[in-house]
Structures are given as structure tokens and as C-alpha cells.
Amino acid sequence: MDPLIAGYQQFRAQRWPEQRTLYEGLADSQKPQTMIVSCCDSRVDPATIFSARPGELFIVRNVANVVPPFEPGGEHGGTYHGTSAALEFAVRKLAVSTILVLGHGQCGGIDAALAPPEDSSPFLAAWIALLRPAVENCSGPAETLHAACERENVRLSLARLMTFPFVAERVQNGTLRLEGAHFAIADGRLEWLEQNGSFRAIT
Ligand SMILES: [Zn+2]
Structure with missing residues (x-):
């Protein structure tokens, strides 16, 4: 079957x-209190990780949990901004009180950002280019670089959220908070992004 x-x-x-x-x-x-921006990766299901029931989480998933820059005119070649539309709906219509950006281990999007594939994938290539500032901010040995980029990409998406005027306005008046987290997959562990910019394991 x-x-x-x-x-x-x-x-x-x-x-x-x-x-x-x-x-x-x-x-x-629906009256979800939380929006989550997470990766399409089949191993990272927010509803499972957070033991959520129907109606609790408003989730938008895309390759590498990217928040694109605020671009109302679509100056980079497209006006079909699915993630931005979901953000607008969650914040302005549903009035969520939290937006969580959820990164994860072994993210294929980070692989592609670190070593762009040679085959022609125009949609993916344009999307992965959005990760470039995160990759450029990371350095170090190969064995820790990938993990560092995964976390920096969460910080980048959070920074880009603040480029959306309707997000920034609500963060500043205290009706919306932005959070970041990282799910490791292999050991099922979650890290939470703290105010000081570092990730701390949730116990
Ligand atoms: Zn991923």
C-alpha cells in the first residue's frame, strides 16, 4: 500500500x-502563538521536536531555514516570496507572539553554500546565495566549519527578520519576540540561542 x-x-x-x-x-x-521558520529537511519536523498539537505552530519550511531580506519589489528576480508572505500573514493577521528560526545539523543547504554544486540548479543556486553572508562570517577547521555555519545562518535569518518593518515594529513595542534554535538530528539535542549570541544546550 x-x-x-x-x-x-x-x-x-x-x-x-x-x-x-x-x-x-x-x-x-486558527490562533497559533508561535511561527517557526525551519528547513525542508525530512529529519527536522518542528511539530515532532516540540511535541506540538494541531493549531499550535504556524510553520514555514524552506531550504536551509532562510529568511530572505525584506524586498517588496522583488529586485533579485522574483516577486513570489513565499516565506515573506507567510511571515506577513503570521505577524499581521495571526499576530503570533514568537517567531523561532530553527536550524539543524547536517543541513544540505549549508553544504551547498560552502561548496556550490557544479550542476545547473538555478532556483537552488539563487536561494543558496542568500546564505553567503553567514558563510562569510565563519572560519575555522573543516570539522567545525559546517556546524558554525548552521548556527550563523540562524543568526542571519533573525537579523533579516528585523528588516521587515512589521516585525521590527512589534519587536520594539514588545508584542513579538524572536528566537533561534538548532536541532542536531544525530543525538536529538536542541540548542537555544541566548541573548549573548551563543547557543546553549537545553537539558
Ligand atoms: Zn537543512
Whole structure:
């Protein structure tokens, strides 16, 4: 059987009876308090990592958990800003109180930023170019460079969030907070970005 169909049938048999009332209550509207910007990577599922239920997290996933710069005119060749549209909706319509940028270990987007592939992938190449400032800010031996870039990329996305006027305005008036985190995958550990700019393991 198709694993998607099998998975759905498992959902209907197990989770739906448990959460039916929750889903029915959510039918008219959603009121998530948290938006997460995370990577498309299949190993990094925010709802699983944060034990979240339906309706709790507004998630936008893209390659390498990138927040693009605020570009209302699309000056870099495109006006289809999916991530920016999700940000606008989450902040201005849903009024989330937190935006978390979630980076992760072994991110293929960081691989591509550190060593751009030679094959032609125009969409990916343009997107990965957004990571360049993070990579340029990192140095050190190869064995620690990748991990450093993963974390710097979280800091870069957070800085870019502040280039969106509707984000900056709410951060400054105290109705929105920005957070960063890093999920390691291999050991299932989460690190949280602290005020001093360093990541601390959550115990
Ligand atoms: Zn990734």
C-alpha cells in the first residue's frame, strides 16, 4: 500500500478519535502563538521536536531555514516570496507572539553554500546565495566549519527578520519576540540561542 495512504489510515484510527474535538474546535479559525521558520529537511519536523498539537505552530519550511531580506519589489528576480508572505500573514493577521528560526545539523543547504554544486540548479543556486553572508562570517577547521555555519545562518535569518518593518515594529513595542534554535538530528539535542549570541544546550 502507498505509505501515505497507510499513514492516513493510521491517523484516522488512532489520532483522530483522540483529537477530534480539538480539530472541530479549530475548524473556524486558527490562533497559533508561535511561527517557526525551519528547513525542508525530512529529519527536522518542528511539530515532532516540540511535541506540538494541531493549531499550535504556524510553520514555514524552506531550504536551509532562510529568511530572505525584506524586498517588496522583488529586485533579485522574483516577486513570489513565499516565506515573506507567510511571515506577513503570521505577524499581521495571526499576530503570533514568537517567531523561532530553527536550524539543524547536517543541513544540505549549508553544504551547498560552502561548496556550490557544479550542476545547473538555478532556483537552488539563487536561494543558496542568500546564505553567503553567514558563510562569510565563519572560519575555522573543516570539522567545525559546517556546524558554525548552521548556527550563523540562524543568526542571519533573525537579523533579516528585523528588516521587515512589521516585525521590527512589534519587536520594539514588545508584542513579538524572536528566537533561534538548532536541532542536531544525530543525538536529538536542541540548542537555544541566548541573548549573548551563543547557543546553549537545553537539558
Ligand atoms: Zn537543512
